[in-house]
Amino acid sequence: MEEFLGEMAEILEEPSVAVDSNLKSFAAWDSLTVLSIVSLVSEKYKKTLTAKEINACETPRSLFALINNSGK
Amino acid sequence: MRFEFSGKRIAGLLGVLPVNERTFDQEMENFNFEIGRSRKLKEVMGYDRHRIVNGEVCSSDLAVFGMQHLFERGLIRPDEIDALILVTQSPDYFMPGTASVVQGRLGLGFDTFCLDINQGCAGFVVGLMQAFSLLDQPHVRKVVLVNVDVLSRRVSPRDRNSYPLIGDACSIAVLERDIGGPATKGLIMMDGSRCDALKIPAGGFRLPSDTSTSEIMEDAEGNLRSLDNLVMNGSAVFNFVLNEVPLMIEEVLSLNELTKVDIDAFLFHQPNRFMLRKLADKLNIPHEKMPSNLVEKFGNSSGATIPITTILNLRDRILKERLTVCFAGFGVGLTWGGLICELGPLEFCDFIDYA
Numbered sequence: 001m002e003e004f005l006g007e008m009a010e011i012l013e014e015p016s017v018a019v020d021s022n023l024k025s026f027a028a029w030d031s032l033t034v035l036s037i038v039s040l041v042s043e044k045y046k047k048t049l050t051a052k053e054i055n056a057c058e059t060p061r062s063l064f065a066l067i068n069n070s071g072k
Numbered sequence: 073m074r075f076e077f078s079g080k081r082i083a084g085l086l087g088v089l090p091v092n093e094r095t096f097d098q099e100m101e102n103f104n105f106e107i108g109r110s111r112k113l114k115e116v117m118g119y120d121r122h123r124i125v126n127g128e129v130c131s132s133d134l135a136v137f138g139m140q141h142l143f144e145r146g147l148i149r150p151d152e153i154d155a156l157i158l159v160t161q162s163p164d165y166f167m168p169g170t171a172s173v174v175q176g177r178l179g180l181g182f183d184t185f186c187l188d189i190n191q192g193c194a195g196f197v198v199g200l201m202q203a204f205s206l207l208d209q210p211h212v213r214k215v216v217l218v219n220v221d222v223l224s225r226r227v228s229p230r231d232r233n234s235y236p237l238i239g240d241a242c243s244i245a246v247l248e249r250d251i252g253g254p255a256t257k258g259l260i261m262m263d264g265s266r267c268d269a270l271k272i273p274a275g276g277f278r279l280p281s282d283t284s285t286s287e288i289m290e291d292a293e294g295n296l297r298s299l300d301n302l303v304m305n306g307s308a309v310f311n312f313v314l315n316e317v318p319l320m321i322e323e324v325l326s327l328n329e330l331t332k333v334d335i336d337a338f339l340f341h342q343p344n345r346f347m348l349r350k351l352a353d354k355l356n357i358p359h360e361k362m363p364s365n366l367v368e369k370f371g372n373s374s375g376a377t378i379p380i381t382t383i384l385n386l387r388d389r390i391l392k393e394r395l396t397v398c399f400a401g402f403g404v405g406l407t408w409g410g411l412i413c414e415l416g417p418l419e420f421c422d423f424i425d426y427a
Contacts, residue, residue: 013112030105031233031293031306032113038307039350042314051307055292 001064007044008060011036019061041067074327075411076257077204081250082413083214084147084420087380088138088242089370091425092126096236103232104294110232118345118364122239122371124224129426130164131220132173134242137426139178139216147420148246150178154212155185157203159195159219159375161272161404162226163188174218192270193341193403195219195375196243197411198260200399203247217245219375226272228288228297234304237344239371242426243379246419257327258399258411259320269308270404274299309403313347317402317410318354324398324410332357335412336395337386341402342366342377375401383421390416 001019009017011033012026023029034051041049047070057063096119100110113119125134135158142148158171165173169188185206191198196219203215220242227238274285285299297303321338325331338361340348348364363385366377373380378399382390389395393416400410 027106028109028112030109032109032116035307035310035346036116038310039314039346042311043350043354048311048315050311051305054307 004064005060007040008063011040017060020059023057023059023063037063073260074257075201075260076255077208078255079249079251079253080204080207080247080256081253082415082418083246083248084418085379085383086138086142086244086420087376087383087423088134088244088426089123089380089423090125090129090134090240091123091427093121093123095121099229099236102230102235104230104290104296105232113232113236116346117237118368119236120368122237122367123241124238124371125222125240128225129222129240131158131160131162131170131222131242132164132177134222134240134426135170135174135218135220135244136177138218138242138244138424139174141424142244142246142420145420148214148216150180152214153180153184153216155187155203155206155215156180157187157189157199157206157215157217159189159191159199159217160221161190161192161374162221162223171218191404191407192221192374193343193377194260194401194405194407194409196341196378197258197399197401197409198407199375200245200247200411201258201260201409203245204256207247207249213248215247217247219243219379221374221376223302223374226300226302228295228301230288230296231301233293233295233306234302237367237372239367239373241370241373241376241380243376245379254414256411256413257324258409259324259327260407260409261316261320263406266308266312266406269305269312269406270302272300272302309343310347312406313343313402314350314354316408317351317400320408320410321355321398321400324400324412328412330396330412334396335361335398337397338362338400339378339382339397340400342372342381343403344372374403380423382415383423387421390418391421392417
């Protein structure tokens with residue numbers, strides 16, 4: 001989880017990101033960020049997430065749970 | 073579908089690019105996004121400049137201009153052309169086909185077989201397969217394969233998702249027999265169940281264009297476009313490419329009994345630099361073997377990207393020597409396909425500008 005928060009901070013261009021912060025509140029939250037998450041998840045976690053699934057997540061916590069529960 | 077040919081070759085390649093160049097920086101203010109985020113997009117995707125037609129230029133205009141250039145320089149004679157295959161998603165008309173329009177404008181003989189193929193990003197691979205099939209006919213001498221699109225005319229200038237990457241272009245490949253030449257083996261895959269990922273929703277018979285389809289609407293991300301415009305589900309296309317293309321390439325390599333080190337260049341369709349680098353990394357192909365610089369220089373011109381990337385990056389080499397290359401296209405359909413062939417020495421390999 002710590003590692004994932006670090007990866008999210010890098011994508012969101014923030015010094016750090018808290019586990020329950022609101023993803024949509026970040027200035028950098030846009031389609032490019034979502035694509036960067038799709039790419040990270042595909043490369044590192046070997047899972048396929050859609051933009052819709054990612055956009056439905058409120059926080060890094062729920063996003064991380066989605067990645068771990070995704071069967072794809 | 074697997075395919076296999078022997079004794080055919082690409083004799084020459086020509087790229088036709090509209091002279092009108094636009095830069096991402098000029099267009100950034102049209103987008104409904106904060107400038108800093110657009111700059112970030114530019115850096116990540118490798119956007120810089122693109123060539124787009126000025127005004128109502130049609131696919132046949134670019135194709136006729138390119139063919140006339142070849143005739144004038146004696147690079148091909150009209151009477152040698154037994155078939156003209158034109159691959160486009162932006163035809164002049166619903167009917168007749170654009171290949172027929174081009175044949176008529178060039179005054180090619182009545183014995184020229186003309187065929188339109190509705191394909192985009194994989195259209196060079198699909199077109200090559202069709203052209204090589206025609207060359208199996210004993211009386212067919214030369215086949216001209218034209219990949220042309222002017223899709224910028226159907227992309228909303230306020231759609232940051234698609235407009236920065238779109239490019240208009242035409243490529244012309246002259247294909248002929250090469251008796252005793254090496255075999256070419258490849259693969260074409262299709263999945264129409266995902267056909268919504270890249271689409272122009274209105275303008276066909278399913279949803280004819282009218283005043284409501286031209287109404288500009290804002291999507292969830294802030295892009296502005298109408299149903300008459302091209303729409304791309306970027307992340308779905310990204311997942312499609314990263315999941316399907318590496319498997320297809322591995323299979324094409326094994327069909328040809330070759331490994332990655334045997335391939336001199338991987339000449340792939342050019343969606344954007346980001347996706348190509350991810351693809352190269354997933355396939356363990358060094359970046360220098362897989363050019364990804366077309367979008368930043370000219371834009372993504374759909375089926376013309378593979379020949380134009382080839383001319384841009386390998387021109388001097390393939391005029392002199394023979395390389396083993398892997399072509400691959402992927403996109404609208406969805407369609408993905410690849411083949412390995414020997415390329416060069418070519419008789420011609422150039423760009424011209426369409427003013």
